[in-house]
Amino acid sequence: MTPPAAMSRPIAMLDDADPVVSPISWERQMGAVRGAIGQTAPRVVLVGTAGAGKSSGLQRLYELFRSQSRDARMLHDDPTTVADAPAQQILLVDDAHLLSDAQLQHLGERARDPEASLIIAQRPWPARPALRAITARLEQHAPAIVLGHVTRADIIDHLDARGRRLPETCIEHIVQTTRGVAWLAAAAVQHHDSRDCAHDRNHESLDDSVAELIIHRLDTIDERLRERIEEVCIAAPGTVHSADGEPDDWALRGYAHGLLVRSGEAAPIVRTAVRRAMPTRRLIDLCIRHPESLRDPDGLPALRDARVADALVSTADRMLRTDPRRASALYTAALRCGAPELPLAARRAAAAWSNGDLDEASAAVEDAIACAADDVPAEVSAVAAATWSARAMMREAHRVHQAIPPADQVTLANAAVAALGVGEADPSSSSTPAPLPTAIAVSATMLRRGLRATTAPDAMESSLADLVRSAEMYTRTGRSDALCELPAVVAAVVALNLGRLVTAQSVLDEALEGGHGGPWAQTRLLLWSAWVAVQRAHPAEARELLRRVETTGIARLSTRDALLLQAVRVAIARRYEDASGLDAAWQRARAVLLRADIDLYMLHPVAELITAGTRAGDADRVEPQVRAALQMVEALGSPPLWTAHLHWAVIQQGILLSRPDRLTPHAKALVAAAPHSRVAAGMAKAGRVWTDVLAGSVAADAVVAAAEGLAAVGLMWDAARLAGHGAARTPDRRMAAQLLACARELHPTDGTRRPEPTAGGDAEAIDRTAAEEVLSDREIEVARLVLQGKTYAEIGESIFISPRTAEHHIAHIRRRLGATSRSEMLARLRVLLGENDARAGHTTEPP
Numbered sequence: 053m054t055p056p057a058a059m060s061r062p063i064a065m066l067d068d069a070d071p072v073v074s075p076i077s078w079e080r081q082m083g084a085v086r087g088a089i090g091q092t093a094p095r096v097v098l099v100g101t102a103g104a105g106k107s108s109g110l111q112r113l114y115e116l117f118r119s120q121s122r123d124a125r126m127l128h129d130d131p132t133t134v135a136d137a138p139a140q141q142i143l144l145v146d147d148a149h150l151l152s153d154a155q156l157q158h159l160g161e162r163a164r165d166p167e168a169s170l171i172i173a174q175r176p177w178p179a180r181p182a183l184r185a186i187t188a189r190l191e192q193h194a195p196a197i198v199l200g201h202v203t204r205a206d207i208i209d210h211l212d213a214r215g216r217r218l219p220e221t222c223i224e225h226i227v228q229t230t231r232g233v234a235w236l237a238a239a240a241v242q243h244h245d246s247r248d249c250a251h252d253r254n255h256e257s258l259d260d261s262v263a264e265l266i267i268h269r270l271d272t273i274d275e276r277l278r279e280r281i282e283e284v285c286i287a288a289p290g291t292v293h294s295a296d297g298e299p300d301d302w303a304l305r306g307y308a309h310g311l312l313v314r315s316g317e318a319a320p321i322v323r324t325a326v327r328r329a330m331p332t333r334r335l336i337d338l339c340i341r342h343p344e345s346l347r348d349p350d351g352l353p354a355l356r357d358a359r360v361a362d363a364l365v366s367t368a369d370r371m372l373r374t375d376p377r378r379a380s381a382l383y384t385a386a387l388r389c390g391a392p393e394l395p396l397a398a399r400r401a402a403a404a405w406s407n408g409d410l411d412e413a414s415a416a417v418e419d420a421i422a423c424a425a426d427d428v429p430a431e432v433s434a435v436a437a438a439t440w441s442a443r444a445m446m447r448e449a450h451r452v453h454q455a456i457p458p459a460d461q462v463t464l465a466n467a468a469v470a471a472l473g474v475g476e477a478d479p480s481s482s483s484t485p486a487p488l489p490t491a492i493a494v495s496a497t498m499l500r501r502g503l504r505a506t507t508a509p510d511a512m513e514s515s516l517a518d519l520v521r522s523a524e525m526y527t528r529t530g531r532s533d534a535l536c537e538l539p540a541v542v543a544a545v546v547a548l549n550l551g552r553l554v555t556a557q558s559v560l561d562e563a564l565e566g567g568h569g570g571p572w573a574q575t576r577l578l579l580w581s582a583w584v585a586v587q588r589a590h591p592a593e594a595r596e597l598l599r600r601v602e603t604t605g606i607a608r609l610s611t612r613d614a615l616l617l618q619a620v621r622v623a624i625a626r627r628y629e630d631a632s633g634l635d636a637a638w639q640r641a642r643a644v645l646l647r648a649d650i651d652l653y654m655l656h657p658v659a660e661l662i663t664a665g666t667r668a669g670d671a672d673r674v675e676p677q678v679r680a681a682l683q684m685v686e687a688l689g690s691p692p693l694w695t696a697h698l699h700w701a702v703i704q705q706g707i708l709l710s711r712p713d714r715l716t717p718h719a720k721a722l723v724a725a726a727p728h729s730r731v732a733a734g735m736a737k738a739g740r741v742w743t744d745v746l747a748g749s750v751a752a753d754a755v756v757a758a759a760e761g762l763a764a765v766g767l768m769w770d771a772a773r774l775a776g777h778g779a780a781r782t783p784d785r786r787m788a789a790q791l792l793a794c795a796r797e798l799h800p801t802d803g804t805r806r807p808e809p810t811a812g813g814d815a816e817a818i819d820r821t822a823a824e825e826v827l828s829d830r831e832i833e834v835a836r837l838v839l840q841g842k843t844y845a846e847i848g849e850s851i852f853i854s855p856r857t858a859e860h861h862i863a864h865i866r867r868r869l870g871a872t873s874r875s876e877m878l879a880r881l882r883v884l885l886g887e888n889d890a891r892a893g894h895t896t897e898p899p
Contacts, residue, residue: 089113089171094142095163097190098173100199102269102310103235106173107146109199113171114144134158139168148174148183156182163189177301177308200310201232207241218244225255230262231319235310239265240321263325266311270326273309281306285318285326286338292316361391368399373530376406376571394423398431405435406532408572410610413534414439430459434466438534442610444648446473449536462533465496470536472503473651475687495525499539506546507691509728515693516550519543523559523568532570537653540568541580545653548587549693551731551765557584575604579616583657586623589768589799594624615641615648619657622664627769627799631830638668650680652694659701666705678702692725696732699725703739704770707746710867715743734761742774748870750782756794763798772799780884781870788883827868827884834861835881 089096100106110126117124124142127134135158137143145151145159162168163186170190174183187196204227211218222244230236243261252258270278280302284292303316312318318326327335368382380403383396397420404412413435420432433456440448453467471477502518505511523540540563547556560581563569568577582597598620609617618641625637641661650658658677665674682702685695699718706714719739725732741758744751755778762771772795779791827835830851837847844855844862853861862877869884871877 089116091193093140093167093169094171095166095169095190095193096171096197097187098171098197098199099176099187100173100197101175101234101308103238104199104310105234105238106175106199109197110144110146110171110173117142134162137162139165142169142171145170145172148172148186149178149180151183153182156180156186160186166193175308177304179304200234202234202237203227203232207237210241218246219249221253222246222249222255225258229255229259229319229321231313233310233313233319233322236262236266236319236321259321259324262321263328266322266325267329269309269311270329273311277302277305277309281311281318281322282326282330282334283338283341284312284316285323286330286335358390361386361389364389365391365396365399368403372399372403372406373532373570376403376532379403380407380409380412394420394429397423398429398435401432401435402532402534405438405534406570406572408575408604410439410442410608428456430456430463432456433458434463435534437466437470437536441470441473441536441651442612444611444615444651444654446470446536446649446651450474450476461493461496462531465499466533466536468500468503469542472507472688473536473653475652475684477507477688491525491529492531495522495529495539498522498525499542502546503542506549506693507688509692509725512691512693512729513550516543516546516552516555519546520555520559523563527563527566527568530567532572535569538563538569538573538576541576542653544580544584545656546693548584548656548766549697549731550729551734553584553588553766557581557588560584575601575609576613576616578604579613579620582620583616583623586620586627587766587768589627591624591628594620611644611648612654615644615654616657618644619660623657623660626660626664626667634664635668638664638670642670642673645674645677650677650684652684652688655681655685655694655698659697662701663704663708666708671705671709678705690721690725692729692732696722696725696729696735699732700735700739700767700770703735703742707742712743712746715739719743731765734758734765734767738762738770738774742777745774745778745781746870748781750778750784750787750791752778752782752784752787752790755791759794759798768799772796780868780880782883783876783879785883788880792884827865831861831865831868832885834858835865835885838862838865839878839881839885 098106098109114124114126122142123140124144125137126144126146127137134143134145134155139162143162148156148159151159159170159172160182162170172186172190174187190196204223207218207223207226218241226237226240226244230240239262240258244258248257249255270281273281280292284306303312306312306316307314311322330338364382364386368379368386371379371382380400383391383400383403387393387396397416401413401416401420404410404416417432417436417439421428421436433452436456437449437452440446440452450467450470450473453463453470458464458467498518499522502515502522505515505518519539520543523538523543526539540559543559544556547553547559560577564574564577564581567574578597578601582594582601585591585594585597598617601617618637622634622637622641625634629637638661642665645658645661645665648654658681662674662678665671681698685691685698688694699721702718703715703722706712706718719736722732722736722739726736727733738758738761741751741754745755755775759771759775762768762774775791775795775798779788779795782788782791833851834847837850842850844858847853847858848855865881866874866877869877869880871880
């Protein structure tokens, strides 16, 4: 029987061995067979790859048994002693996979004796039948100890047992690069030096040290297996297979040598080491044989070979639409391999553009121009024009297409977009031959035809159908061309100008869902969707879309996209936040507006900025944009589709500035456009009513009809403001209540239509919303105190302002309400803010 002392001896004592040869996973793996080695006749098999710790583990068991005064013998290659060893003697046999047939026969006889002690260590290959039979018999007594894979916890335990510490990032690097292959992980832990980490955060020195060991082991295996492992390290995962007539056990052989994982793939550190050590000619041959390997050129050295360069370019061309980031890296790698620079310039620019990297695209365009001198490839023009457009400099985009004539239908449409964007007609000749009916050609043709129709008063409505179909067709092509503006955005903008907000949103939704324009286009589509959401009075949806913009991975927005982003934020602030929120949003927008030129497709958000800037007291700062926009549409003949919202913005500016002279010419322009545009007609009608309201003449039915007309063409905020202004300027309480209800219905604060309130608290909240259509938060605060009868001094003490400032606020309130006397102002405030604010207690009124 085993002495009690031996049974209580801990396995952990084996960790006292030399840490250099200590198997990292020893304690965890051995835990499963503690009972087996404590038996009178222990029978255990250790299986592991080269370097996994089998031999050292077997030696430790031998030393453990000897320390317990148990009869044990360590055998390597002497078969006679196997037969001579008595059954009760613990026999330990190393490298059983290398034994001869005669040696395995003697070992098999001992394994068949259940009373005989036998512990063997072997690799998983070669798996000879006799050895499998021995292993099966031993596993009937105890599970095999399988060595070869270590985990993060194994490494930490191993370090703790030796009083060592490694930073978490270093441990993570070792686990990831070695894939848990035991001997690689042990070598990395052994070679790690924390002094290197301060200057080598990528652990290149550590990887180089382990790479030397990998190459040495690779040199010790047979040539055919080495070739297979080299191929695995070059080819894409899962693409290396056995040739006809070749044994299919090469993956298991590589695994047994510790150079492959069980699936036949190579750990990242092995892949990199083999790639760097491979002779150039062999590397080139394998790259040509496995062109998919070139999808990941980062681990490959520069190969100055035309065949590799061609393969890189071909691979990049296939990936340009699906993975432009990788395609860009492949084009760069092709240049390193000797590919000519000029032919790749357009491709590199297109890849950078598709990836949303405006700076890289611009650099590629500049390289192409520098290399080509006066013969710039036509393919470069699309990217060059698109980059200028993204910088909010559409006129330069137009100049590009003037300098380099379009070579295909896409650039022809692009040139038309740029020309119209700066107020010029489509420059293409009407005699241009009809293209073959490919999807992209049809999309481009419909885009040009739709754009032309937007400038013809009698064809504006029909233009939308062509533009929507163009956007849909372009989505189906899966292309990511460099464009001055996306077909889906052009269609959405035209829909907005026609008052078709639902159509605009559906076009953008379908474009986003279909990947319209590729990766670079997603940010712009999200921003325009947010813009439409604001116009539809859905602020929560708009904010969520802006949040999605932040997660697209675009490091820096182009000037044009940044302008649209700020316009959305200003629109939300103007409608749903207080005066300070609007002021902060306007300050951010103003900085971007100064860097942007106005183009036709940005008139909608620019109109918002004109109104917001005027309300923020910056009318003079937005005046250049007003003049530039008016000149641009006048150059096109002032088509109603493109001018209505601009005229309306200037009218709103005139109202805010109390400048009737500013209103007149633009009101006349809307009246003139009314027969051709229902949007202009609704605006013209509302303009007349608004003028009457400002003059103090409020007809409830007319105001409601005009407001509903504005809401019908997508101007819900303006519709609510018109109704709110009417309510504030009528002394008739019943009429005021009707107009306030109209304002609340047309533009609820949360973007949904709410039922009428049933409790006083809800009514007060909604009344406050209606008041905010006319007065600022501070003015509402002052107005409530005025209704309580407080003097200027008392108002100042209550809200910590001076009496003079209180007087200023009250004078402004009187002007905003259109009241001609103090009593009229008080009456209108009671209607606007509700009876609950006319509290008793203070009867003294400010003079």
